[in-house]
Amino acid sequence: MQETLNELKNKNNFRSLKRFKHENKFVIFNNQKLLNFASNDYLGIASDGILQNEFLNTHKNLALSSSSSRSLSGGYDEFFVFEEYLEKIYQKKALLFNSGYTLNYSCLSALATLKNILFIADKKVHASIIDGIKNANFKRYKHNDLNDLKNLLIKYHKDYEKIVILSEAMFSMDADFANIDGLIKLKKEFKNVMLYIDEAHSIGSLGEKGLGLCKNFSNDIDFIVLTFGKSIASVGAVILCNEISKDFFINKARGLIYSTALAPINVAFSHYVFKNLDKFDEKRRHLKNLSLYFNENLKKYNVIGISYIKMIIIGDNDKCDEISQNLLQKGFYVPSIKTPTVALKDTGLRLSLNASMDYNDIDNLIKALNEI
Template structure:
């Protein structure tokens, strides 16, 4: 089609064309065209896949050796391990739990179900996950507004004019996936106490596993779980598995079972994946040494990158170098690849136009020496670019 051809050509001209390639993974390295690269783009934050052999020797594995559920949960795909894991999560977080196929499925299904209600308002952080926005876009009648990223004054201006709504759902991430900063959770809770029709929806996709001594996320760390109405956890990052869950009040859970289309009309997760997530969750508390090392190397890298003449974002293990221009970000990506690093440029629509960046995602198996070499190399690339 001529329209499609024009769109693709425009993306190429704007240095914003995406392609897929075969990836071979080996620990913290990735092979691209047979070239070994340090993988700085993985969300496998705790390297929990180290426990696969232990999992394979466990009763959880032997009892759940099913590679497909072969049906949605509302039909014949609701295996016992789903309920066992949900019960475990409910006990840990003191909320009702419901599994979804991914964080995307969870947010799209839950947000669109809530957005179909009358007289509700969604107020979302400008840097919220795309899946939340996609859930809202499905309903043109939905009232939703965005507040400036992590800006509580901007949020409260909207809340001051929201008394006409039965419910106002304020949506934030726990650890933001691009900026790498933490939500101002205590301030959000203070606003909730002030505005009685406000419900707090927190997506902890990137903070579960790596935050707090037990690894149970930001809400648990601040002891604010009782104030969070809807809590999203995902298993494809620090948990090294697949899937997601929502933790919420029982009435919400029943509503999502009946109205979240991404749950109702999807083949349920493979029981084997659910069992692996369950297995890793039970080991989180014992992984504190990995969390401490991750924290230490994250601080080291961010401090070291301050030598660059760019904005460096990130409070923890997601550290972004803001280069602004697509062409420049792609150039850095290619030069880093030549030197042995895999670090794809992040461009629109993932982030706003003219804010292209390099997003460094640190995992607990990285060492100081290789990060020091990375800093040296990227500084040299920048000097060459400017000369």
């Protein structure tokens, strides 16, 4: 183990855990107040004390632990009520999981137990998706390249009973978007193809009333994943699918079967936020405007990401850390993203904007970056 750790340190790729205190859009680290560009709280709901107090005032005596898996005695009423609510919105069956990672790993591992199935994943899908299929038959297609994907489908579609295309709706690092229309067209062209799309970074902040980019295509997408630890400001995740798939996951998804279920209070809060998503249109507009403003005004660096996630490409681990440390001294917490999370050529600084920020915050960050 020590040899592995030493190797990571030599490559400037050693991770350690940091201790923070949170104060709205700021974090306190080593007694320094920093504007936080590392949070996935895109709408600022996690730091919205008013909304949280409204929830707590209207939801009394909710259990703080399920104390069991759902397959035993952890099946509290809050789970079923929330799932039924989501089913009405998306016209698909819903099944809750403890986290997006647990969901992707468990559901894809379960699907991988089926005979004669192939997974074809976008090159930049999240690690949880790759971990779920790593022991299965799988191929990768070039990021957002539908021609490459189609060539793989042409080559393999006759060899497998089912092929599952795996993508994110909004990609967590590059912050670009899947061509959902194009994916659906390919699915319809090859009759044994299914679509699995993860909305982790888009649910809440994108789509009509914040309901995500897949909502209007739910009839054509076999599996839609929504997670609650980002814009929804809660914890957990849900897979939306047909009834047979839901029953299959209940019986075969090990992360569901063998984990203590979410605390009912967390499930109820996720439900509460969903019921209020239509009230956050102004937050979504402000976030979109901040995102455009950032791209228009930062000229010194190569920025990718037209939405609220930004990646400033540096291409060097040491340089990434140097810039990140400089920003830290200037009052900004902007972590460096290095290998193996991204390829070396894609290493850089990942910034997450949120609706609690204002134009002055963006101006100050751009000024700091220009001075480095």
